[in-house]
Amino acid sequence: MSAKIEAQRVGKRFGSVVALDSLSLEISAGEVFGLIGPNGAGKTTFIRILTGYWLASEGDVRVDGVSVTRQRFRVQARLGYACEQPKLYADHRVDTFLHFMAELRGLSGARLRGAVDLAVQRLGLEPVVRRHIGVLSKGFRQRVALAQAILHEPAVLVVDEPTVGLDPAQQIELRRILAGFKGQHTVILCTHQLHEAELLCDRVALLDAGRLAALATADEIKSGGSLEELFLAKVGSHHETAP
Amino acid sequence: MSFLPAAGVVMILVGVASYYATRSLHGFSTFSGANVAIGLALLLVGAVAQARRFRGFTGAESRRVVLRWTAILAGALALVVGIDVAARGITSRIDLTVDREYTLSPQTVALCQKLATLPGDKIEIVFFEDALLAKDVRLLVAAYADKCPAIETRDASRKAPPEAARDLYTTTATTVIACRGDLCDPVGYPSERNITSALLRLSRDRAIRVYFTVGHGEIDLASESDVGYAAVAALLRNQGMEPQALVGPAASEVPADADLVVIGAPERDLLPEELAVLERYLARGGRLLVLAGAGQHSNVYSELLPRWGLELGDGVVLDQAASPLLKDPTPVNLLVHLFAPYDPVTRNLSQRTMLLLPRARPVALGRKPTPDDRLEVAAFASQRAWVSQNLDRALAGAETAPPDGVAPGQVAVVATGRYGRGSAAAPAEARIVLIGDRDFAQNRLLESLYNRDLLLNAVRWLGSDEQGIALSDKGWTPNQDPLTLQQTVAYFYFLAFALPETLLLLGIFAWWRQRA
């Protein structure tokens, strides 16, 4: 199950700071869509508006035609979100946490147990299922965050910087898991890892200073060189940090 | 949160907390006030600074959400305040006390309905909201306000009592008084029984008829001399009572309209027929006030009173404690300031209200006529008193210390008795007040100290007819001694320590699990 997402002139201001400036996007159902950009580009802001956590200052985002601004609970019911720096309850065990999130998603009984088991299996959480989240490694915590996001088989899966801080082996494993979602959900992958976006995404949007700087398909990226070249061409070197 | 509002909140908190910590020493101190004032100022400045930093809402939808929720909160606050204000007028309550202490009995409610048709001045209940017992009594007064709309209830301050009550002596324990026109009745301990009794007294459609025995050397109500008792008659009339003479030899019965009979210190024996008349009067629930003078002998003291459990001693009470305070410092002039708590005759008298009883005789409790009768001593001389049998020496002031072999101690000078009598169909309560002195009521002394209050209390109590509405005391008798000291300590260790200890151990376990 997947859904189409349309962002229409979405803007977000914090006082005089413009975080998003008239961003318009269309994400097809079943697509893996990448969002890249420098720090402060507005990626997480857009994600938070899409998930209904923040209100847009102007414009709207629609998921299969349902407005996030007006009917956010309907949208949230079809959306799974694994946020940046996973926000989890450290004093919960993995299984009780997943059980809890499944209940929040309206699952119950055998369906709930099945969903939890499937999520544990898909994310490879069997070795740690009875451990407290607070003692898990970063990699496993990311997996737990992803697991809770897919419990209810969402139409849209939003993943914000899933491989930040992971070692290479963990990154490879997580990418493998994300690749497995292709075709089953519409995936929005927000990442700093350009290579990751190249590998996983059907299309990539480059945000800069709250605006859409570029939008390219995987083929267009390959034919044009690399995502890194595109990034540098569009964003430029003025975002490089001073030595 | 910026610094200013945070500092403001902390200062307000410190100001208010310091007020509570020190208010027993003084009221609102400069330190507390300064903290609160500066804290409020900081909050205001912080709020203004925040408002100035506001750069508008971040979008149309944001504005809509903020305004909607501000309106919802404001509306909810207004609704809650409105409901609260409306609920003040609702008197619905559930009285879960064991004896339904705050629920008026049917007799009181019936009396209230009867009082609704009372002609003349209306009765009002004045509640002193700053009295010591105010918190305990407020609910009861509220019950009267709710169930007795014909009776006005109002709050007052002890610092500003009603005009008609200024003559009444009030202590910090005086919580309720009942008034009707110019007349106020000190309720005494503010229970339903006493308040309703006061209402009943004030609602009498006829004056209390007080009959005085005559013909045996009793006190002379017509005499205006210093040692006469005209002041007694005047006082009773001022209080709406009618003193009448009970002409002893001619009366075959105490008149039916007699509310009480006063035997004012007879110097001679009554005739046997007269004693019999009084006995019959008491047997049907009559009320008797007996005054006694030093050196007097009468069969009232030697025969009548002992049959009703009250003993009047010979001799005179001397007290070393009283004398230095008087112009005429002789031990025979008793300054009485020790009273039985909650006795109806001494109910509004305390250590700060004294009686002057010169030449008082000792009273004591004898054998009760029936086991259910209640006898009580109501007022005492101090611990340094004794009884002198040498009247001449004592009255001359020559005996200033107890003689050898006589130990000083508290000696009672006023006693009361309550006797359930009448018939099964018409139960009644006979009452007797025995005051071992007569001089306190003389014209020269009646207005001294609180002598007048003693006489009025006695007459009011004897003349009240709350038995007519058969209002019994609330049924619950508290077990006043639920635990001995040893049991208290045992319970304390077992429950007040063991339980917290268990909880703390559970907490340590939870902490350990968390760390593990």
Place this chain on the structure above:
Amino acid sequence: MIRRLWALARKELRQLFASPIAYVVLTVYVALTGIYFFQHLVSYNQLLFVYQSEGLTAGGFDQGTVPSQINVLNEVFVPSADDFGLFLLVVLPLVTMRVFAEERANGTDELLLTSGLRPFEVALAKHGVTYFFVLLLLAGSAIYPAVVVLRAGLGFEHLVALYSGQLLYGCAVASIGLACSAFTSSQIVAAVLGYAIPFVLLDFAWLSNTVSESAAALLREVALLSHYGSFARGVIELRHVVYFAGITALGWLASVASLELSRAR
């Protein structure tokens, strides 16, 4: 919705009792109430002893005649109830300070508010669990007084009246603390506000002497303690129930408003 609420409530309970703070608060409250009740009981025993002693029987007092107004209700129970109310004020902000503020500080509010939960459901579950904790506090502290007063023949109903009042009062104070927690991500700020507001509202005695009679009367109507006393005396008055329910509801609504308003930043 019920299932979601129940799941949330279980989560809150788990978090509450996974931390030692809840046990420390329970311990402190039960110990404080026990100690102060014991002090009142000892004083009362001493008063009984004085009345029944030799010194007062001279002059004709019947042996053992203690005025009926001197009893465990007036001398122990009612004064203790006032103490218990103050102790609730002292311990409850320690419990309420983390309820919303910790979620906000950890970012787990984002997890909850993007999972389809309504803000009012989140607030309802958190408030409900906190009120349950208030009930636990009262239950723990009730054992000792209950034993004493039942032996005194006071009646179970009277205990029900007292603890109904304490529960309503405790829920109102907790609700204020929760609302404070909802508007900040700092537990310290939440605790300070959770103390400040109820203390200011306690009885306004600190302000009554400086304002007019009518203003003082109005302040007394608003004060927390004015609505608390009658429960200890065994009477449940509807207007006091309405007062505490109103404060509790307002506190919950303020928590909901805070969660809704957090979207509008």
